[in-house]
Amino acid sequence: MEYTPPPKPQLSSRANAFSIAALMSSGSSKDKESPESTIKPLEQFVEKSSCAQPLSDLSSLDPHGDFSSSPSSLCTEPLIPTTPIIPSEEMAKISCSLETKELWDKFHELGTEMIITKSGRRMFPTIRVSFSGVDPEAKYIVLMDIVPVDNKRYRYAYHRSSWLVAGKADPPLPARLYVHPDSPFTGEQLLKQMVSFEKVKLTNNELDQHGHIILNSMHKYQPRVHIIKKKDHTASLLNLKSEEFRTFIFPETVFTAVTAYQNQLITKLKIDSNPFAKGFRDSSRLTDIER
Amino acid sequence: MEYTPPPKPQLSSRANAFSIAALMSSGSSKDKESPESTIKPLEQFVEKSSCAQPLSDLSSLDPHGDFSSSPSSLCTEPLIPTTPIIPSEEMAKISCSLETKELWDKFHELGTEMIITKSGRRMFPTIRVSFSGVDPEAKYIVLMDIVPVDNKRYRYAYHRSSWLVAGKADPPLPARLYVHPDSPFTGEQLLKQMVSFEKVKLTNNELDQHGHIILNSMHKYQPRVHIIKKKDHTASLLNLKSEEFRTFIFPETVFTAVTAYQNQLITKLKIDSNPFAKGFRDSSRLTDIER
DNA sequence: GTATTCTCACCTAGGTGGGAAGTT
DNA sequence: AACTTCCCACCTAGGTGAGAATAC
Secondary structure, three states: OOOOOOOOOOOOOOOEEEEEHHHHHHHHOOOOOOOHHHOOOOOOOOOOOOOOHHHHHOOOOOOOOHHHHHOOOOOOOOOOOOOOOOEEEHHOEEEEEOOOOOHHHHHHHHHHEEEOOOOOOOOOOOOEEEEEEEOOOOOEEEEEEEEEOOOOOEEEEEHHHHEEEEEEEOOOOOOOOEEOOOEEHHHHHHHHHHOOOOOOOEEEOOOOOOOOOOOOOOOOEEEEEEEEEEOOOOOHHHHHHHEEEEEEHHHHHHHEEEEOOHHHHHHHHHHHHHHHHHHHHHHOOOOOOOO | OOOOOOOOOOOOOOOOEEEEHHHHHHOOOOOOOOHHHOOOOOOOHHHHOOOOOOHHOOOOOHHHHOHHHHOOEEEOOOOOOOOOOOOOHHHHHEEEEOOOOHHHHHHHHHEEEEEEEEEHHHHOOEEEEEOOEEEEEEEEEEEEEEEEEEOEEEEEEHOOEEEEEEEEEOOOOOOOOOOOOOEEEEHHHHHOOOOOOOOOOOOOOOOOOOOOEEOOOOEEEEEEEEEEEEOOOOHHHHHHHOOOEEEEOOEEEEEEEEOOOOOOHHHHHHHOOHHHHHHHHHHHHOOOOOO
């Protein structure tokens, strides 16, 4: 039951918060303290997305609903953004697959929850993706963000073990991008190794200074993976328009942010599949007498 | 006594072995398995060094000899390489200081030893440097290597607690470069943050496949730090000639590679200053009775 | 009542030198 | 006799959910 990542070599990752400005100006900024004021809204990316699903279509709460009918973890279909933008022929070739799909599917069947804390909590399962169709000689920036699925707030009805709409969403929080810390990648690297977002952390602290992704508790979210082809001579935010984007969404990775697990089956699956929670597995807990 | 690095923000580092070819072709190769055959001899870099001390002058074994008379950890003097090469005006401005000088000095007084193992052992103390005089807008590759100080093999005379020459050096080993895994750096990053080589590992395994630095046991070595200004359009080994180099040597970081500590005072200083060895400090060891 | 925060035992992952055992 | 290898107890560093305490 414990989840062990497949043998494909992985790139390590380091926690890393980026503003678009820093990203574009240095090409590979590793500064951890990008000032909050320079972080630009997600929409700058969304408008250029080539594979972005209209998020209003993703609002099903039923864990056996729209998402579970998604046949594949490979996102290759160009979807219709509000302002349709056709990717270049070259970018259209790129595909991206979710390496951890099996485990995500198990969680998705139950209704995935992710803990958010003040200091930041990792996601489990981890988002790990592989790319194909990239140019081995080119350089790419790979990043992740997490966007609201709908405009609702939820609560969990323990007596019937299901999620209910509890009202309108809380005010939106500062949108943050998690640029994969090994960016920029060469296309050659992307073809050889999977990209793991294991170090990304989620927080409910609106004033977070660590660059973690800020979410509202009891709201439903969709992680997204973006890839940008980097041009060597682009060195400022102004050149952002000339970058080329693709956005990939894996519907089985949708989750509800919580400060404590609601569904006990989710707790059990986390304990059984996350190596760090091994101490809570039945066989290793001390009984009252042993203690 | 325990050494805590100063508060200046650090860049994390990841283990990383580079061939020059990979370094130059991708700009920032993160491939961990550079084929041995592509690793080029150190001399490609040495010939371009602007601050390389003639290593034959560094052969003193007496821990109170030449090195301790070195007045400063700031290496700014251009020294005379075999083929003198004048650094560009711009590169000549760069200076580099050893952030961990105080601790290195303590070890150097006793005669620093570094453990080498088959699987690779970290250095302690760690080499941590700060740069000044770099161009904030430029990109730099920062790397480290470790070169023999002389052509001798040594042994330790326990009864007199001193090192003796034991003969001629063993055959030289494949020279390896440790490119700092956060390379390339922007000049801006280098001015803000120190560069730490904490992840570099030393091995005595000539067939090492992990990219660790290979050393002969009972030989004396000098670590060196190199900085290369990276030009965006250079993308192959052929362009290496057009890169600009500076090399910095901190004589207080010279050490003898060993498979087990020889000088008990070195062991004691390691135990007292390396947090990972805390278990061996007097106060925390169990007596026979307690055990 | 519901949601959040905090501390804790219990893990993973991996860096230490000691010391026994092995090699040359 | 000198040197190397291997396993080990003991650390650092930090990721888990439980459950009590607190906040709203």
